[in-house]
Every structure is written in structure tokens, then in C-alpha cells.
Amino acid sequence: MTPPVRGFPDAxxxxxxxxxxxxxxxxxxxxxxxxxxxxxxxxTGFLTRFWESPTxxxxxxxxxxxxxxxxxPGIGAHLMAQTWxxxxxxxAAPDYNDDGVxxxxxxxxxxxxxxxxxxxxDQMESHLRMPxxxxxxxxxxxxxRRVTGDDTITRRLRLLKSDPEIxxxxxxxxxADRAFDRVPEIARAGVALSQVFRDFQGLCLQEGADWxxxxxxxxxxxxxxxxISPATDVALVAGDVLMLDTGLVWDGYFCDFDxxxxxxxxxxxxxxxxxxxxxxxxAAFAIARPGALICDLFHAMxxxxxxxxxxxxxxxxxxxxxxxxxxxxxxxxxxxxxLQVGMVLTLEPxxxxxxxxxxxxxxxxxxxxxxxRFLSRPQxxxxxxx
Amino acid sequence: MTPPVRGFPDAxxxxxxxxxxxxxxxxxxxxxxxxxxxxxxxxTGFLTRFWESPTxxxxxxxxxxxxxxxxxPGIGAHLMAQTWxxxxxxxAAPDYNDDGVxxxxxxxxxxxxxxxxxxxxDQMESHLRMPxxxxxxxxxxxxxRRVTGDDTITRRLRLLKSDPEIxxxxxxxxxADRAFDRVPEIARAGVALSQVFRDFQGLCLQEGADWxxxxxxxxxxxxxxxxISPATDVALVAGDVLMLDTGLVWDGYFCDFDxxxxxxxxxxxxxxxxxxxxxxxxAAFAIARPGALICDLFHAMxxxxxxxxxxxxxxxxxxxxxxxxxxxxxxxxxxxxxLQVGMVLTLEPxxxxxxxxxxxxxxxxxxxxxxxRFLSRPQxxxxxxx
Numbered sequence: 001m002t003p004p005v006r007g008f009p010d011a012x013x014x015x016x017x018x019x020x021x022x023x024x025x026x027x028x029x030x031x032x033x034x035x036x037x038x039x040x041x042x043x044t045g046f047l048t049r050f051w052e053s054p055t056x057x058x059x060x061x062x063x064x065x066x067x068x069x070x071x072x073p074g075i076g077a078h079l080m081a082q083t084w085x086x087x088x089x090x091x092a093a094p095d096y097n098d099d100g101v102x103x104x105x106x107x108x109x110x111x112x113x114x115x116x117x118x119x120x121x122d123q124m125e126s127h128l129r130m131p132x133x134x135x136x137x138x139x140x141x142x143x144x145r146r147v148t149g150d151d152t153i154t155r156r157l158r159l160l161k162s163d164p165e166i167x168x169x170x171x172x173x174x175x176a177d178r179a180f181d182r183v184p185e186i187a188r189a190g191v192a193l194s195q196v197f198r199d200f201q202g203l204c205l206q207e208g209a210d211w212x213x214x215x216x217x218x219x220x221x222x223x224x225x226x227x228i229s230p231a232t233d234v235a236l237v238a239g240d241v242l243m244l245d246t247g248l249v250w251d252g253y254f255c256d257f258d259x260x261x262x263x264x265x266x267x268x269x270x271x272x273x274x275x276x277x278x279x280x281x282x283a284a285f286a287i288a289r290p291g292a293l294i295c296d297l298f299h300a301m302x303x304x305x306x307x308x309x310x311x312x313x314x315x316x317x318x319x320x321x322x323x324x325x326x327x328x329x330x331x332x333x334x335x336x337x338x339l340q341v342g343m344v345l346t347l348e349p350x351x352x353x354x355x356x357x358x359x360x361x362x363x364x365x366x367x368x369x370x371x372x373r374f375l376s377r378p379q380x381x382x383x384x385x386x
Numbered sequence: 387m388t389p390p391v392r393g394f395p396d397a398x399x400x401x402x403x404x405x406x407x408x409x410x411x412x413x414x415x416x417x418x419x420x421x422x423x424x425x426x427x428x429x430t431g432f433l434t435r436f437w438e439s440p441t442x443x444x445x446x447x448x449x450x451x452x453x454x455x456x457x458x459p460g461i462g463a464h465l466m467a468q469t470w471x472x473x474x475x476x477x478a479a480p481d482y483n484d485d486g487v488x489x490x491x492x493x494x495x496x497x498x499x500x501x502x503x504x505x506x507x508d509q510m511e512s513h514l515r516m517p518x519x520x521x522x523x524x525x526x527x528x529x530x531r532r533v534t535g536d537d538t539i540t541r542r543l544r545l546l547k548s549d550p551e552i553x554x555x556x557x558x559x560x561x562a563d564r565a566f567d568r569v570p571e572i573a574r575a576g577v578a579l580s581q582v583f584r585d586f587q588g589l590c591l592q593e594g595a596d597w598x599x600x601x602x603x604x605x606x607x608x609x610x611x612x613x614i615s616p617a618t619d620v621a622l623v624a625g626d627v628l629m630l631d632t633g634l635v636w637d638g639y640f641c642d643f644d645x646x647x648x649x650x651x652x653x654x655x656x657x658x659x660x661x662x663x664x665x666x667x668x669a670a671f672a673i674a675r676p677g678a679l680i681c682d683l684f685h686a687m688x689x690x691x692x693x694x695x696x697x698x699x700x701x702x703x704x705x706x707x708x709x710x711x712x713x714x715x716x717x718x719x720x721x722x723x724x725l726q727v728g729m730v731l732t733l734e735p736x737x738x739x740x741x742x743x744x745x746x747x748x749x750x751x752x753x754x755x756x757x758x759r760f761l762s763r764p765q766x767x768x769x770x771x772x
Contacts, residue, residue, distance in 0.1 A: 006619065050614035052600045052633060053712040054511050055705065075700045078612035092701045094716045099510055122518035124485055125440050132508035133535065149519065198591045201598075205584045205591075210616070211601065212587075214438045226464035228436035230596070233392065247438060314461045315478045319441065326439040330480045 004167040006251045008045060010084040012162060016043055017068065019157055024064050027151035030116035031108065032062040035129040038323045039121065039154055043068055045083040047252045049211070050076070056093040057130040059104050060085075063111040071104045101134050105141035112145050119150030125328055126155075155328050160342035165322060166366055168253035169344055173364050173375045175208040176246050180259045182207075184386045189238050189263055193219050196242070197231040204248045214247030214256070214325050222267050223357025227258075227314065227350075238264040242386070245362065247325040254325050256346050257362040257376045261384045270359065273351045275381040277361035280304040280349040284318075284331075285365060288345070288372035294335040301331075301349045312350040313358060321346050321364060343367040344375070390553040392637045394431060396470040398548060402429055403454065405543055410450050413537035416502035417494065418448040421515040424709045425507065425540055429454055431469040433638045435597070436462070442479040443516040445490050446471075449497040457490045487520050491527035498531050505536030511714055512541075541714050546728035551708060552752055554639035555730055559750050559761045561594040562632050566645045568593075570772045575624050575649055579605050582628070583617040590634045600633030600711050603644070608653050609743025613644075613700065613736075624650040628772070631748065633711040640711050642732050643748040643762045647770045656745065659737045661767040663747035666690040666735040670704075670717075671751060674731070674758035680721040687717075687735045698736040699744060707732050707750060729753040730761070 020032060020043070034040050037051040040060050051058075059071040070076075070085050073093030080088050091103050112118055120128055128135060139147055161169070179200060186199035196219075201212045217231070218224030219242045227245060236242060245258035262270060280301040287300055301317045302309075320327035321344045329337045331345070343366070350360040364375040406429070410418060420426050423437040426446050437444075445457040456462075456471050459479030466474050477489050498504055506514055514521060525533055547555070565586060572585035582605075587598045603617070604610030605628045613631060622628060631644035646660060666687040673686055687703045688695075706713035707730045715723045717731070729752070736746040750761040 047616055048614045049600050049602055049616060054513070054710055055712045055716065056701075073701060075612070075614060078699075079615050092697060094510065094701060094718065096510065096716075096718070096720045120518065124480065124482065124517055126517050127440070127513060127515050128518050129513050131510055131512050132506065132514050194596065198594075198596070202588045202591045205588045208584075210580065210584070211598065213599075214435050215597065216435055226461070228434045228461060229465050230433055230435060311478060313464075315442075315459060315480055324438075324440055326441045330441065330482075332480065332482070334482045 004171040004251070008164055012164065013043060013045060013084050016157060017062065020062055020153055021064060023151065023153040023156070024119070027119065027153065028117065029119040029151065030064050030112040031118045032150055032153065033108070033118050033120050033147070034060040034062065035120070036127070041252060041323060042154065042158060044070065044080070044085050046080055048079060057100055057134065059100065061107055061111060069107055069111070071100060071107050073100070099134065101137045101141065105138055108142050108145060114144045116145050117148050118145060119153065120147055121154060122149040123152055123155065158322065159320065159328060160340055161322055161344050162342070165253060166342070166344065168251050169255065169322060169364070170375055171208065172248055172250040172253055173255040173257070175204060175250065176248055176255045176257065177377050178207040179203040180244070183244065183259070183261060187236060187242055187261065187386055189236050192233045192235050194231040194233045196236070200244055200246070204246060208250065209248035210250055212246065212248045215244065217242070217244040217258070219243070220357060222270055222355070223273070223353050223359050225357065227360050236263050239267070241266070241270055241359065243360065252323060254321060254323070255364055255376070256321050256325050257364050258360060259379070259384065260359060260361065261386045263386055265385065266383050269353045271383060273353050273359045274361070274383040276304055276351055277349050277359060278379055278381045281347045281361060281363050281378070284347045285372050285374070288339060288365060288367060290339055290341055290367060290369065292339045294329050294331055294337045294339070295333050297347065298331045298333050298335070301347065305349045305351045314348070314350055314360070317350070318346045318348040320344065339367050341367055341369055390557045390637070394550055398550065399429060399431055399470050402543060403448065406448055406539055407450060409537065409539045409542070410505070413505065413539065414503065415505040415537065416450050416498040418505045418536055418539065419494070419533070420446040420448065421506070422513070424544070427638060427709060428540060428544060430456065430466070430471050432466055434465055443486055443520065445486065447493050447497060455493055455497070457486060457493050459486070485520065487523045487527065491524055494528050494531060500530045502531050503534050504531060505539065506533055507540060508535040509538055509541065544708060545706065545714060546726055547708055547730050548728070551639060552728070552730065554637050555641065555708060555750070556761055557594065558634055558636040558639055559641040559643070561590060561636065562634055562641045562643065563763050564593040565589040566630070569630065569645070569647060573622060573628055573647065573772055575622050578619045578621050580617040580619045582622070586630055586632070590632060594636065595634035596636055598632065598634045600642070601630065603628070603630040605629070606743060608656055608741070609659070609739050609745050611743065613746050622649050625653070627652070627656055627745065629746065638709060640707060640709070641750055641762070642707050642711050643750050644746060645765070645770065646745060646747065647772045649772055651771065652769050655739045657769060659739050659745045660747070660769040662690055662737055663735050663745060664765055664767045667733045667747060667749050667764070670733045671758050671760070674725060674751060674753060676725055676727055676753060676755065678725045680715050680717055680723045680725070681719050683733065684717045684719050684721070687733065691735045691737045700734070700736055700746070704732045704734040706730065725753050727753055727755055
């Protein structure tokens with residue numbers, strides 16, 4: 001196990017670039033144009049929470065050969081210069097007349113021949129983080145060069161995590177595991193859910209999170225209605241099931257798992273539902289190894305949580321995890337991706353209880369040569385009681 | 387002053403819709419298509435941190451007349467049903483074959499006549515949060531209807547905050563002000579900056595933040611190199627200037643301001659630089675009233691922080707604030723927006739000290755009929771010392 005340290009050696013980034021360039025050659029792409037936080041960070045190491053500001057677009061160009069080129073607002077030059085990127089071109093953003101389009105077009109004309117193609121992420125789970133009008137202006141400015149899909153190159157590379165990436169995820173998971181263990185310190189009947197959320201985020205920070213980009217959850221008598229709600233100011237009462245689902249970050253890598261707590265003794269329906277969630281998780285875990293398919297994990301869980309063949313509200317029973325809270329692939333019946341060493345996944349079954357309330361459970365696993373390994377501490381069938 | 391309560395009455399949302407529909411009529415738009423978190427929330431009240439997951443696209447259609455239509459993943463149906471939106475159409479996302487495009491196209495064909503236009507945000511500070519391939523498929527599926535710019539309708543409406551919105555921002559600002567007052571509890575020579583960041587977020591939560599989407603800052607001898615960096619594990623030492631810049635949230639509304647602290651007595655250069663930052667902030671504040679222009683604020687500050695006519699690294703000296711950490715407009719020389727009652731702005735001057743280090747200061751203000759009012763507690767010219 002590699003001990004987690006901040007950042008990566010330059011060799012990790014150059015290896016990512018070489019792999020991307022090999023796939024670009026196969027796909028016939030002359031460059032990749034990156035516009036989103038995880039894409040830019042994956043190839044450069046540029047880590048900042050400043051993406052929270054929607055004002056400025058950021059661009060990185062990966063040529064078919066040679067080094068990456070950052071085309072970024074001046075405010076980012078100092079931080080980008082601390083990465084392995086050496087070719088950093090800046091403009092004084094925000095510029096109401098031309099917010100980086102001319103500089104980006106010049107760069108693309110320089111590295112992409114006339115008639116060449118520039119790949120951008122255009123598939124599921126992606127978006128282009130630049131104004132649509134700027135895309136149109138860029139397309140007009142690059143002559144015969146064409147903006148096209150990126151053949152899922154970055155998505156495919158990010159699917160398999162390196163040991164240092166897994167070490168960062170493991171550290172994030174560990175902080176969340178310890179915070180969940182301390183929930184009885186902050187949650188009891190009479191405490192408002194909004195206060196529980198606030199205090200739980202404080203526990204995550206105390207246990208080592210750099211920040212807590214995601215916390216959702218719910219509390220309700222005998223279950224809850226959804227898993228994406230923010231907290232209300234309503235106080236917990238005996239009989240509630242409290243669910244907390246967190247994606248906290250260490251050095252830019254996420255965990256994503258939840259825990260359920262019964263405020264007082266659980267009802268039989270809740271106890272049974274929770275036991276089924278754990279059984280489903282264990283069933284998927286047992287078959288998760290190289291060669292199995294993502295859809296196999298789906299079916300292993302769904303047979304337990306939806307024995308009548310129904311579907312969960314969430315639309316899937318888990319997903320990839322890493323630089324983002326949720327990543328490719330989705331654990332659904334239609335996904336026939338083969339499991340490979342280095343995939344990090346969440347197993348996230350949900351059950352609907354009599355009366356329509358739901359319960360959802362989630363664990364994080366990594367695929368290794370001989371099978372899966374739990375990153376989060378797997379839970380017992382008995383729901384935790386507070 | 388309206389006391390802050392969670393949510394808004396339905397009347398606030400229907401008034402926003404009516405205003406948007408009036409502007410749509412002027413612009414000749416038959417519908418608006420909303421895809422991003424703030425756009426969707428502005429018209430519906432749909433508040434969730436689930437946007438952190440990039441997997442699923444979310445759509446809201448505002449027809450030229452009539453009620454909004456949500457076209458969303460099934461996982462969001464329960465939460466959306468708690469808003470004022472009644473027409474909620476869902477699909478089982480993620481769907482690898484068609485992730486909502488057919489359902490959205492059906493909806494648009496229903497409310498937009500053949501040959502009609504559908505406005506999307508396409509200007510600066512915007513992006514389209516859906517896969518580019520889905521946009522192309524949508525355009526192919528809606529016949530003679532055309533996707534075009536939204537004439538900045540939503541941006542113009544969001545520029546002016548209602549009293550309940552200002553009350554929420556005020557509550558966020560107050561939590562940050564109290565957290566900044568407590569920095570001496572957590573920061574001193576010998577403490578790693580990463581630990582200061584962690585503990586400061588804990589203070590923000592203790593002081594009432596729902597969550598802390600943004601914290602950047604820096605610490606360095608006699609100033610720092612940029613204002614967007616995450617924390618390092620390097621310990622503070624005497625002579626450092628520590629800067630913390632936070633955007634915390636209460637009920638979905640942000641504050642955004644920073645504070646500088648000198649670890650031990652400041653150097654003359656730091657003391658002078660900080661005094662100039664405060665003088666610049668006060669100069670802009672003094673002239674900030676309805677009828678003044680955004681560029682007036684820029685010049686008032688820039689004459690003090692860049693008396694030789696230079697430019698700050700950040701590219702601007704403040705910006706709008708509200709549902710996002712940064713909003714339209716930018717305080718730059720090119721912005722001739724007239725100040726109006728209800729604008730919430732940050733004043734954010736920066737200075738470069740001899741040797742190249744920088745200092746940045748930021749306050750939050752609201753424009754009222756007779757002038758500006760500080761939302762954050764304005765600082766004295768003397769830098770705080772810890």
C-alpha cells in the first residue's frame with residue numbers, strides 16, 4: 001500500500017499524457033481540448049477550489065505529440081506554474097470582448113494541422129465548461145479544423161486508478177469511516193437535522209477531510225423519501241431512520257458512502273430492509289473480480305433488493321469513484337464493462353419498504369487481481385442504533 | 387430587514403417566471419431551457435448538493451406562457467415535488483441509450499411551435515450542463531425549432547436580489563464574520579496551513595454555515611503568490627501574512643469575502659499595502675449608489691491600488707454575489723452597468739508589494755436607494771495581528 005502523500009510525481013502525469021496520446025493516434029485526433037476541473041487536473045495536477053466560480057473558462061490543450069499547453073486566466077498562472085506544465089498562456093480574464101477564444105484558437109492552429117480534429121468530451125457524464133457562444137466563435141476561428149468527440153479517451157483512462165490515487169481515496173474513506181463512528185456524539189432525538197448535518201461536516205474535517213463537497217441525507221419515520229435532499233430544521237424523533245451520505249475529499253480524491261442509523265430501536269421493516277441492503281452489498285462484493293461485468297454486480301444486488309424485478313429510484317446500484325463524487329461506469333443492467341484491476345466502485349443498493357419509504361446503503365470497493373477489497377468498513381446486517 | 391427563513395414563498399418564484407416570460411416575449415423566445423444548478427434553482431427552488439455528481443443532466447423548460455416543466459432523472463422527483471413545480475417528467479437515468487433527450491424533445495415540441503426558438507444561456511459565465519452529443523441529438527429531434535441564446539434573460543433577473551435573497555446572503559456573511567473573528571483560536575506560528583483551513587471550515591459550520599463550498603487562501607512571508615491555492619502542509623511562521631477567503635452558504639446563498647492576518651507584527655510594506663486595500667474599498671463604497679456605473683467602482687479602487695495604471699492579477703476588482711460565489715457583473719473598466727437597488731457586490735482590490743508578493747482584500751455590499759451598505763463588517767486599515 002503506497003502511503004498517501006499530496007500531489008503526484010511528474011512521472012504520473014507524463015504517463016497519463018503518453019497513454020492519452022496513444023489513444024489519440026488510434027482515434028485519429030490531433031489534439032484534446034480539456035475544459036472541466038477533473039479533466040484539467042487529471043493531466044496537469046492543477047488543484048484548486050476556484051472552479052466554484054463560474055466566471056472564467058479554463059483550457060488545456062493536449063497535442064498529438066509534445067507537452068500540454070495551458071490556456072488560462074491570468075489569476076491561475078502562479079498556481080499552474082507549480083505543476084509540471086511549462087507552456088502556460090494567459091489572458092486578462094474576464095475580458096468582455098474576447099474571453100480567451102482568440103488565444104485558444106491561436107494555440108489550436110499552432111498544434112493542429114488544417115483539416116485536423118480536436119476532441120472534446122461529449123459523452124454521458126460530460127459537459128463543455130465554456131460558453132456556447134465561445135464554442136461557436138472558436139469553431140469559426142480555427143479554419144478547417146473541426147471540434148469533435150474525444151472518443152471517451154479521458155474517461156477510459158480515469159476508469160483505472162493508480163496505486164497513489166487509490167491511497168488518496170483510501171485516506172478520504174478512512175476519514176469518513178471515523179466520522180460516521182462519531183455520529184452518536186452529535187445525533188439524538190431533539191436535534192435538528194440541519195444541526196446534525198453541520199456537526200457531521202465538522203467531524204469529517206476533524207477526522208482529516210480537506211473539505212466536504214457533498215453531504216446529503218434524510219431522516220424519517222421508518223425510512224426516507226429520497227437521498228439527495230439538503231437538511232431541514234426538523235428535529236430527529238424516536239423511530240426515525242437517519243441517513244448520512246458524504247463525499248469528502250483528501251488531496252482532490254473523494255470517498256462516497258453512507259450510513260443509516262435508527263433513532264431508538266428499528267421497526268421490523270427497517271431492520272429487515274437494512275439486512276437486505278447488506279446482503280445485497282455482500283453478494284456483489286463476492287463476485288467482484290477481474291473478468292466479471294458491471295451488469296453482474298447489478299443483478300447480484302437487484303435480485304435481493306428488487307426480487308420482483310422492479311427498479312430502484314436512483315436508477316442504478318452504484319458507480320465509479322475517484323476525482324469526482326460519481327464517475328463512470330454506472331452499475332446498471334445495460335453496462336457490460338469488464339471489471340479490471342484498479343477500478344474503484346461504490347456498491348449502492350436501495351430498497352423500498354412497505355408504505356413507500358426507502359433505505360439506501362453504500363460501500364466503496366477497489367478491484368484487485370484476486371477479487372474486491374472493501375475500502376470502507378463493511379457494515380453488519382443490524383442497523384446502527386443511536 | 388426581512389428575517390431569514392429557509393425557502394421562498396411560491397409568489398417569489400411565480401414573479402420570477404412572469405418577469406422571465408415578459409423578457410422572452412420581447413426577445414422573441416418561445417421557451418427557455420435551463421440546465422445548470424443556479425438557473426434551475428432560481429425558477430423552481432430545487433436545492434440539493436446532488437449537482438456535485440456529474441452523471442445526470444437536469445432540465446427545466448420555461449414556456450412563453452404557463453408553468454415551468456421539470457424534465458429530470460427519477461432520483462430527483464421526490465425533492466422536486468416539494469417545490470412549486472407541478473409538471474414533473476422523469477426518466478430512469480442514467481440511461482445509456484437515451485439519457486433524457488427524447489423526453490426533453492417531446493416536451494419542447496409540445497410547448498414550442500414549429501419554427502420557434504428555445505433560449506439557452508450562451509454568454510460569459512455560462513455553460514450548458516449536458517453532454518454536447520445530447521445537444522446535437524436534441525437539435526436533430528426538435529424539427530424546425532432552433533436552440534439559440536437566451537438574450538441574458540436569467541442573468542439580468544438574477545442581478546437584482548429581492549429582500550428575502552439579501553436576508554439569506556446577510557446570514558451567510560454573518561457566519562463568516564464570526565468565524566473570521568475566531569481565527570486566533572486556530573492559527574498561530576507552527577500550525578500547518580492545511581490544519582488552519584480544516585479548522586476554519588469547522589468554525590464556519592459552528593457559526594451557522596450550512597456548508598462551505600469555497601475556501602482558498604495562502605500564507606507567505608510578507609504576502610502571497612496567488613489567491614486560489616488550496617492549503618499546503620507547511621506550518622505558519624512569524625512574518626507570514628495569512629489570507630483566508632471563504633464562500634460559505636446558508637440556504638443556498640453565498641457570502642464571499644476574505645481577511646488578512648499578520649503572524650506577529652507586520653512589515654512596513656504589508657502594513658502599507660493593507661491600508662491601501664482598505665482605502666480602496668472605502669473609496670468604492672463611498673460612490674456606490676444607484677446611477678453610478680460599475681466601472682466607476684473599478685476606477686475608484688484602481689487609482690489607489692494601481693496608481694501607475696497597472697492591472698491586478700485577478701483581472702477584476704470585485705463582482706456580483708448571490709446564488710453563486712461569483713456572479714455577473716465584473717468590476718472592470720469595460721463594465722458600464724448602472725448600479726441599481728438590490729445589487730449585491732464584492733469589492734475586492736489587490737495590491738502588488740515590492741518583490742512581487744500580493745495582498746487582496748474583499749468586502750460584501752448591497753446597493754440601496756441612498757447608497758451602499760456593508761454586509762460584511764468593514765475592516766480597519768491596520769491588518770489584524772495573530
